[in-house]
Structures are given as C-alpha cells and as structure tokens.
Amino acid sequence: MPHKDQKKGITNTIKWREEHPKKLETPQERRERYELNKEKEKEQYRLWRLNNPEKVRLQNERRKKRYHENIEKEREAGRLRHRKLMENETHKAEKRKKVKEWVKQNPEKAKAIQRRYRARKIQVKENYTATDEQYTLELFEYKCFCCGSTHDLCIDHVYPLSAGYALTRKNACVLCNVCNGGKSNKMPEEFYSSDKLTELFFVLSPPYAS
Numbered sequence: 001m002p003h004k005d006q007k008k009g010i011t012n013t014i015k016w017r018e019e020h021p022k023k024l025e026t027p028q029e030r031r032e033r034y035e036l037n038k039e040k041e042k043e044q045y046r047l048w049r050l051n052n053p054e055k056v057r058l059q060n061e062r063r064k065k066r067y068h069e070n071i072e073k074e075r076e077a078g079r080l081r082h083r084k085l086m087e088n089e090t091h092k093a094e095k096r097k098k099v100k101e102w103v104k105q106n107p108e109k110a111k112a113i114q115r116r117y118r119a120r121k122i123q124v125k126e127n128y129t130a131t132d133e134q135y136t137l138e139l140f141e142y143k144c145f146c147c148g149s150t151h152d153l154c155i156d157h158v159y160p161l162s163a164g165y166a167l168t169r170k171n172a173c174v175l176c177n178v179c180n181g182g183k184s185n186k187m188p189e190e191f192y193s194s195d196k197l198t199e200l201f202f203v204l205s206p207p208y209a210s
C-alpha cells in the first residue's frame with residue numbers, strides 16, 4: 001500500500017533527523033557543499049532527473065506557475081504606475097506630443113492602426129441598433145446638439161470609444177459632421193461648456209425617467 005509506505009517514509013525521515021542532528025544543513029551550507037562537489041552533484045541530479053520524470057514534470061510546473069504569478073504582479077504594478085502618471089497633466093501633454101511625432105514618422109503604421117480602430121468601432125456599434133439610432137435622433141430632435149444644424153448629422157459617442165466607452169442610448173448624442181470633427185476623442189467635459197454639459201446630461205437621463 002503506497003499510503004502505508006509513505007507514512008513509514010516520513011517516520012523514517014523524522015527518526016533519521018533525530019539521530020543525525022548535525023546533518024541538517026542550512027541552505028547556505030547546502031550551497032557550499034554543492035560548490036565543493038559540483039561535478040558529482042550535477043551527475044547525481046542528472047541521474048535523479050532521468051529516474052524521476054514525474055517529479056521533474058511537477059517541478060517544472062511549479063516553476064512555470066511561480067514565473068507567471070510574478071509576471072502578473074509586475075504587470076499590475078506597471079498598470080498602476082501608468083495610471084498615476086496619466087493623472088499628471090504635463091506628462092499627459094508630453095505623451096500626446098510624442099504620439100503626434102510618432103504618427104508623423106510612421107504614417108503607414110498609423111493608418112493601419114486607425115483602420116483597426118474603425119473596425120473596432122463598427123463592432124461596438126453592432127450592439128447599438130438602428131432602433132437605438134432612431135431613438136437618439138428623436139431625442140435630439142434631428143438637430144446637432146452643438147450648433148443646431150440639421151445637415152450631415154451623425155451619432156457621436158458622448159464619452160469616447162478611445163477611452164473605452166461603447167455606444168449606448170445613454171452615451172449617444174447627435175452632432176453634425178463639423179462639430180463631430182471638433183469633438184473627436186475629447187471627453188464631454190473638455191468639449192462642452194458647463195451649461196451645455198448640464199443640458200446634455202439632462203437630455204440623456206432626465207431625472208423624471210425611471
């Protein structure tokens with residue numbers, strides 16, 4: 001019975017340790033002993049590995065797990081650092097400038113990225129149906145919320161897709177093409193006046209609505 005053998009093994013180990021108190025070595029001592037008999041130790045380890053493939057597999061798995069756990073921790077720390085930095089307006093402005101320069105130097109790459117971005121936009125829009133679009137147009141009386149124009153109207157993300165906001169009834173506004181170009185990826189707080197902003201939020205979720 002393997003269980004009984006295991007128990008016996010543990011008992012033997014304890015007994016052996018009690019009988020050989022001096023043979024218990026610290027990791028430091030163990031390392032020193034390894035350095036002294038390096039070649040012999042290496043050979044022994046090689047043989048052990050050959051004879052214990054299952055133990056080697058488990059060892060590798062534990063090693064891999066430890067590595068990935070640490071990588072997750074590293075990434076989380078990186079994300080935190082980034083968030084902290086982006087709260088700094090000067091840093092943000094500098095980043096933006098750098099991005100602009102990069103786009104100038106890599107026009108083809110930038111175009112490809114923009115194409116992917118648009119594809120993503122279309123994907124997000126799938127959840128926002130034609131009925132939703134009709135709802136938004138009626139809500140804003142078929143007029144640009146910004147300038148009142150009735151020409152070249154489009155549905156605009158109040159909170160931009162680039163910041164991760166999907167198009168929903170509560171995040172959709174009607175703008176003409178010109179105003180939409182001006183709003184671009186700006187947050188509503190950056191684009192509208194305070195009065196306009198209040199009006200916008202009132203239209204989107206009036207306090208009397210359930």
Ligand SMILES: [Zn+2]
Binds near residue numbers: 144145147175176180
């Ligand atoms: Zn307009």
